[in-house]
Amino acid sequence: MFDVIAGIMGALGYAGTAVLMFLENLFPPIPSELVMPLAGFEAAPSARRLAAMILAGTAGSLAGAAFWYWVGRKLGAQRLKALAARHGRWLTIAPGDVDRASDWFARHGRAAVLIARLVPGVRTFISVPAGLARMPFGEFLAWSAIGTLAWTGLLAAAGWWLQSGYSRVQAWLDPVSTAVVAAIAGLYLYRVATFGRRLRRREG
Numbered sequence: 001m002f003d004v005i006a007g008i009m010g011a012l013g014y015a016g017t018a019v020l021m022f023l024e025n026l027f028p029p030i031p032s033e034l035v036m037p038l039a040g041f042e043a044a045p046s047a048r049r050l051a052a053m054i055l056a057g058t059a060g061s062l063a064g065a066a067f068w069y070w071v072g073r074k075l076g077a078q079r080l081k082a083l084a085a086r087h088g089r090w091l092t093i094a095p096g097d098v099d100r101a102s103d104w105f106a107r108h109g110r111a112a113v114l115i116a117r118l119v120p121g122v123r124t125f126i127s128v129p130a131g132l133a134r135m136p137f138g139e140f141l142a143w144s145a146i147g148t149l150a151w152t153g154l155l156a157a158a159g160w161w162l163q164s165g166y167s168r169v170q171a172w173l174d175p176v177s178t179a180v181v182a183a184i185a186g187l188y189l190y191r192v193a194t195f196g197r198r199l200r201r202r203e204g
Contacts, residue, residue: 005020005030005034005035005038006038008020009035009038009039009042010042014052014053014056015056017035017036017039017053017056017057017060018056018057018059018060018063019060020035020057020060021035021036021056021057021058021059021060021061021064021152022060022061022063022064023064024060024061024064024124025060025061025063025064025065025067025068025123025124025127026064026067026124031120032057032061032120032151032152032155033120033155035057035155036053036054036057036151036152036155036156036159037155037156037158037159037162038159039053039054039056039057039156039159040053040054040155040156040157040158040159040160040161040162041159041160041162041163042159043156043159043160044159044160044163045163050156050157050160053156054149054152054153054156057152057156058145058148058149058152058153061148061151061152062141062144062145062148064124065117065123065124065127065144065148066127066137066141067127068124068125068127068128068131069127069128069130069131069137069140070131071127071128071131072127072128072129072130072131072132073131073132073134074131075131075132076132077098077099077102077132080098080132081098081099089192089196098132101128101129101132102129102132102133104129105129105130105132105133106133109133109135110139110143112126112129112130113126113130113135113140113143113144113147114143114144114146114147115147116147117143117144117146117147117148117150117151118147118150118151123147123148123151127140127144
């Protein structure tokens with residue numbers, strides 16, 4: 001995965017960083033923890049290029065967050081619950097999960113959006129309950145931007161700081177990123193396989 005990401009970024013530059021971070025929000029196995037440090041490494045030693053990479057990564061990530069926000073907003077809770085009732089096993093969610101996510105978001109709101117954008121795995125999916133709750137889009141985007149800028153900036157700065165040492169880091173980043181993809185796929189398959197049991201336990 002490291003070589004694929006490096007190739008896209010090398011060919012497309014800032015646009016490649018933005019596209020990869022957009023896809024990271026649509027397809028979580030593309031890890032921002034690999035994309036943005038590599039972007040920072042590519043920017044070194046120019047602080048101006050580093051800032052541009054951070055802005056590109058933030059823009060791409062926000063575009064992905066906005067996509068899921070509008071999915072949640074356009075679907076609405078009732079339609080999403082209907083989808084969960086029909087295809088819950090493959091979505092790995094039940095109708096009750098939609099209500100629980102909506103209730104949780106109603107309690108935490110802005111803080112949920114800000115903090116979740118700093119948490120791997122959660123940062124992608126917080127956009128859906130924000131859309132379901134019809135949080136004003138400008139407010140959602142503002143809080144998402146603060147959290148996303150902090151996250152991408154921290155990761156890119158780490159890659160920029162490593163500079164010549166980054167090639168050594170590649171030796172363990174590549175297998176780690178592959179292991180993350182395998183773990184996510186394994187978790188999904190486990191949730192599919194145990195969906196009926198989990199649903200019966202909740203209903204019981």
